[in-house]
Amino acid sequence: MTLSQSTRYLLAAPLLAAPLVAILLPATYNKMEPTLFGFPFFYWYQLLWVVLTMASMSGAYFLVVQPTKSQKRGGPP
Amino acid sequence: MSSTLATEHFNGVALAVFTVLFLLVAVMGFLAARWRRPANLQHLHEWGLGGRSFGTFVAWFLLGGDLFTAYTFIAVPGLVFGVGALGFFAVPYTIMVWPVIFLFLPRLWSVSHRHGYVTTADFVRGRHGSRALSLAVAITGILATMPYIALQLVGIQVCLDVMGVGGGPETSWIVREMPLLVAFAVLAAYTYSSGLRAPALIAFVKDTLIYLVIAVSIVYLPAKLGGWENIFSAAGTSLAKTNPNTGKPFGGLILSQKQLWPYATLGFGSALALFVYPHAITAVLSTKNRNVIRRNTILLPLYTILLGLIALLGLMALAAGVKTGGNNSLSVPLLFQQFFPNWFVGLAFGAIGIGALVPAAIMSIAAANLFTRNIYREFISPNATPAAETQVSKLGSLLVKFGALVFVLVLDKSFAIQFQLLGGIWILQTFPALVFGLYTRWFHGRALLVGWLVGMVYGTTTSYFVPAPGKPGTHFGGQVAEIPLLGELGYIALTAFAVNVLVTVVLTPIFRALKVPEGRDETAADDYEAAAGDPGVAQELGELPSAVGTAHH
Numbered sequence: 366m367t368l369s370q371s372t373r374y375l376l377a378a379p380l381l382a383a384p385l386v387a388i389l390l391p392a393t394y395n396k397m398e399p400t401l402f403g404f405p406f407f408y409w410y411q412l413l414w415v416v417l418t419m420a421s422m423s424g425a426y427f428l429v430v431q432p433t434k435s436q437k438r439g440g441p442p
Numbered sequence: 443m444s445s446t447l448a449t450e451h452f453n454g455v456a457l458a459v460f461t462v463l464f465l466l467v468a469v470m471g472f473l474a475a476r477w478r479r480p481a482n483l484q485h486l487h488e489w490g491l492g493g494r495s496f497g498t499f500v501a502w503f504l505l506g507g508d509l510f511t512a513y514t515f516i517a518v519p520g521l522v523f524g525v526g527a528l529g530f531f532a533v534p535y536t537i538m539v540w541p542v543i544f545l546f547l548p549r550l551w552s553v554s555h556r557h558g559y560v561t562t563a564d565f566v567r568g569r570h571g572s573r574a575l576s577l578a579v580a581i582t583g584i585l586a587t588m589p590y591i592a593l594q595l596v597g598i599q600v601c602l603d604v605m606g607v608g609g610g611p612e613t614s615w616i617v618r619e620m621p622l623l624v625a626f627a628v629l630a631a632y633t634y635s636s637g638l639r640a641p642a643l644i645a646f647v648k649d650t651l652i653y654l655v656i657a658v659s660i661v662y663l664p665a666k667l668g669g670w671e672n673i674f675s676a677a678g679t680s681l682a683k684t685n686p687n688t689g690k691p692f693g694g695l696i697l698s699q700k701q702l703w704p705y706a707t708l709g710f711g712s713a714l715a716l717f718v719y720p721h722a723i724t725a726v727l728s729t730k731n732r733n734v735i736r737r738n739t740i741l742l743p744l745y746t747i748l749l750g751l752i753a754l755l756g757l758m759a760l761a762a763g764v765k766t767g768g769n770n771s772l773s774v775p776l777l778f779q780q781f782f783p784n785w786f787v788g789l790a791f792g793a794i795g796i797g798a799l800v801p802a803a804i805m806s807i808a809a810a811n812l813f814t815r816n817i818y819r820e821f822i823s824p825n826a827t828p829a830a831e832t833q834v835s836k837l838g839s840l841l842v843k844f845g846a847l848v849f850v851l852v853l854d855k856s857f858a859i860q861f862q863l864l865g866g867i868w869i870l871q872t873f874p875a876l877v878f879g880l881y882t883r884w885f886h887g888r889a890l891l892v893g894w895l896v897g898m899v900y901g902t903t904t905s906y907f908v909p910a911p912g913k914p915g916t917h918f919g920g921q922v923a924e925i926p927l928l929g930e931l932g933y934i935a936l937t938a939f940a941v942n943v944l945v946t947v948v949l950t951p952i953f954r955a956l957k958v959p960e961g962r963d964e965t966a967a968d969d970y971e972a973a974a975g976d977p978g979v980a981q982e983l984g985e986l987p988s989a990v991g992t993a994h995h
Binding site for chain 2: 381382384385388389390391392395396397400402403404405407408411412414415416418419422423425426429430
């Protein structure tokens with residue numbers, strides 16, 4: 366897949382912004398119900414966002430970092 | 443007063459296990475000088491950055507070490523124990539921090555490796571060509587690190603207290619503080635001799651211990667306390683009780699309407715602050731390749747999950763009816779003491795103690811590097827040899843720790859998190875000069891300096907006038923205050939940061955119009971994208987002396 370650098374950065378931007386925006390709005394998750402495994406929503410929702418953050422960071426990484434770039438430059442992989 | 447409850451029992455078994463672990467890492471710390479065979483440890487790049495050779499694996503431990511400190515084990519659960527949901531802001535904080543570092547740290551890595559920068563102030567000096575601004579950044583970094591190290595010392599102290607070696611309230615000051623001073627001396631000694639290699643190597647032991655303790659805690663303790671559902675409901679009941687000091691409930695399982703803004707601003711402010719701390723930058727610059735940092739942000743959120751679960755230990759302590767006598771920092775140590783066999787208590791406290799020592803070492807090294815590079819060599823002795831620089835750094839790391847000791851003895855310790863939040867107020871004021879500088883030279887150096895000053899003064903005075911809850915007349919008791927014009931409560935660091943940016947933005951065009959002299963920018967656009975292996979990117983020690991030589995001209 367060959368995308369231009371600006372396209373790849375543009376695609377990565379929402380991936381990086383999503384965790385910030387979601388977690389910066391505590392009013393959207395400040396509630397007890399529904400519970401999960403005994404955890405009030407407030408707690409499990411935020412922990413869920415940690416996992417989602419890992420996923421979105423992976424996406425951003427593979428978009429922004431071209432694997433061939435450092436090899437082409439002769440640097441370490 | 444707070445230690446009367448804690449020091450009823452002297453726990454010999456726990457103390458023995460704790461001491462053995464402590465000695466083990468001390469020996470490792472001294473032996474670390476031999477790790478990865480440095481050509482010459484008497485060089486600041488070796489002592490202070492571990493030869494800049496760390497890959498994804500070591501960097502993960504080292505970066506995680508910046509997060510997993512007494513902050514995680516003592517301060518955050520202590521806050522959750524004291525006020526409930528609000529203390530969980532540490533999770534948003536450690537979620538938001540990853541996108542933030544993904545964006546700006548690779549640029550800092552690149553430009554630093556092109557120009558041989560070791561500290562944030564080095565970069566600011568090179569980018570803005572302003573010695574005054576660089577000095578401001580250096581002083582702020584050293585100052586902000588001290589309460590953060592102080593928090594680590596508090597973490598060690600509460601464990602010692604609970605094991606009954608803190609002495610009663612009647613014993614003299616020196617006897618009570620003696621175990622802490624001993625731990626402190628060991629830390630100082632091996633940092634002095636091995637530099638950054640010591641905490642990097644010890645971090646493996648520390649993390650292994652911590653994972654073990656966490657795994658056991660989150661499986662064993664809920665089982666003992668009747669499951670998560672019971673923990674939440676018992677903690678909720680306990681938090682709803684009226685706090686005799688304030689006449690209001692202690693807190694709740696979710697936020698009150700008034701806590702929404704503090705929750706978001708504490709998280710966001712802390713996230714912006716973390717990676718402008720000198721010690722976090724040290725860890726980043728010690729990696730061997732710019733993408734090591736980005737790759738790490740994929741895996742580092744694992745720490746956040748653990749941090750969230752550890753925060754819940756505060757609720758478990760509530761559910762278990764732990765009595766801390768007003769010192770919330772004791773909640774987790776007392777919880778462990780109540781439920782675990784003595785040998786495991788020793789292991790857990792060892793994990794906390796070592797978990798405090800590692801970052802304290804990294805922090806003091808970073809602050810010392812700032813002192814040496816940006817104050818000593820810049821203003822006192824411009825022609826210092828690398829060996830002399832390293833010597834000054836070593837002594838500086840001792841001085842920073844003594845500064846931290848002063849914070850421990852002076853500030854109110856019932857909410858240890860206030861130490862870290864106070865440091866955050868200060869360090870965040872260096873963000874515009876550093877992070878904005880990575881992207882643009884639009885901001886005028888003098889405007890940045892004035893913005894910094896206004897932010898520092900605003901943040902410090904606002905914090906000074908916040909009393910500790912239920913203790914009118916005290917100072918630096920909390921880091922949340924009303925945001926002017928908005929009427930909501932917010933983390934002072936972020937408000938001060940906004941004021942700082944506003945002043946800088948307004949003054950920049952004014953200074954330009956008045957033709958106030960601007961410093962020379964020694965960096966070029968492609969410096970910020972340079973990768974390992976590119977021309978001019980220092981990677982091995984042997985390549986560095988030329989880069990070091992260019993730093994003072």
